[in-house]
Amino acid sequence: MRDQFPIFKKHPELIYLDSAATAHKPKSVIDALMQFYAEEYGTVHRAIYKGSLLATEKYNATREAVRKFLNAKHAEEIVFTRGTTDAINLVALSWGRTHLKEGDEICVSEKEHHSNFVPWQMLAKEKGLKLVSTITPRTRLVAIAHMTNVTGEIHPIEEIVARAKEVGAVVVVDGAQAAPHRKIDVQALGCDFYAFSGHKCYGPTGVGVLYGKKALLESMPPVQGGGDMIAKVTLEKTTYAEPPLRFEAGTPIIGSVIALKAAIDFIESIGQDIIATHENALRQTLEEHLRAVKGLTILGTSLEKGPLTTFTIEGIHPLDLATFLDLKNIAVRSGHLCAQPCLQSFGLTAATRVSFGIYNTKEEVYRFLEELDRAIRKLS
Ligand SMILES: Cc1ncc(COP(=O)(O)O)c(C=O)c1O
Structure with a gap:
């Protein structure tokens, strides 16, 4: 190997x-990146010339590969982000800002990585929410790591989801540590959101994934405005693209997304x-x-x-x-x-x-x- x-x-x-911090890259991932930049470079979504069409095809192929990797139902449930941190912040800034109100509780424990703690603390401060470490009838969101990065403990996500659903809470799973090491099945886990980083899964830095249930993503406003995330723009108003593009404003990290498929193929080939x-x-x-x-x-x-x-x-x-x-x-x-x-x-x-x-x-x-x-x- x-x-x-x-x-x-x-x-x-x-x-x-130190693979829990970041994993080294197999040749196939480095080759995929090189091939894109040296031989197949082009932007996605925007043009009808061959280079752009090929880049778009490959970009979309990674979305489908990630869908399979996570066993998500729909490719539209896969949002490309910069990493786990970016994915969790997206949930906080979009779903959290619009669906939570003063006095609501977020269940998050001290075991979490700063990436799955600080965004909730910031949101709590902004919206007058409470951070607690148990699920109560006031819990509206549970944020929990699948596998923690300090003790390595694997949390029983299915059980936590079942408990959260009893009180109507949404569950965000930080999969940064779990995704490189075990089969992930978001449908079996039942979670609403699942985040992971490409670079811990033998892929490039700068790319990550937010899985979100279709109906939830559809209920969420964009966090960033710009190219690619719109349906129609006039001087008066803008309507937004459907998810996932609604959350992928601007020219994306095309090369890294394409090489992420090579990383997933690498993991699945073993x-x-x-x-x-x-x-x-x-x-x-x-x-x-x-x-x-x-x-x-x-x-x-x-x-x-x-x-x-x-x-x-x-x-x-x-x-x-x-x-x-x-x-x-x-x-x-x-x-x-x-x-x-x-x-x-x-x-x-x-x-x-x-x-x-x-x-x-x-x-x-x-x-x-x-x-x-x-x-x-x-x-x-
Ligand atoms: C459990 C956990 N969550 C989140 C992250 C953040 O990942 P990233 O820095 O790739 O966004 C890490 C990275 O160390 C992690 O171990």
Whole structure:
């Protein structure tokens, strides 16, 4: 698998353990981007010449590929965004602004990534809403990660959706961590919105997806005005295009959208079950060994979790550890992991996270453990 990733040919020594932040790109994704810019460049939707028609065809082909990837009912339910952050902000600024009123509650917990917390906090401030961490009869929206980026915990989305529906709340799922690692079926999950980022799924940066149920998207106003999102413009008034174009104002990230299909094809050609089995085996091997390390605490106790492990070691600052490991060409994440309230709930301001992608191997886990052992002896 590693041989499909040019980065590891250039840097064979690199042990990359930060795929939860962003994943490296297989050659097929890089080739798709290159092919678009070098051989097939053109804008979408606007012109009738061949280059534009081909770009439009490929752009639309990704929408259909994402529909299948998420098992959405309609291609019109797939909105291209800049990423998960952009997708969640779109829901907050469009659905949230128009459907929520003072005193309504948003259910969101401290476990969330800042991307699925700050937009709701901003909206709450603007509209006089309350942020709470349980579902109550006043809950109008539930915002929850499918898989969290600190503990790796996988939330039981179907159960949460069922509970939310009892009180008539809409459910927004942050799928940034789940989408690269497991099969997603938005119809089975029953959620109203599902967001993920291309770059964590072996695709390019700058492209992401918001899935939204058709009726909900149709009930939402655009957040940005400009080209492509209109039906008719006069000096007096503008009518809007139907979703998804209503939410894709301006010339889109065409190349990245086209290359996202190559990323999805890559994931599907391996198969999500095989990916999950491989990555979970790595995480389990890692955690078995980490549990024996004196002074080391793994954050979270969930057994159903994704391929990442966050931990602290008594007496060693995570930044010192990450710097030590970097000198050995091992890339791990350290710091607040874009989840300050979550770390605070553990009484921490920083931690170290190891996360896996399809290119990682057991040998890398053992190399990491060897260097961790050295780091502990040196730094404590
Ligand atoms: C759980 C979770 N949500 C949201 C995001 C934000 O993704 P992006 O920066 O691609 O918008 C991340 C990225 O780390 C994440 O881990």
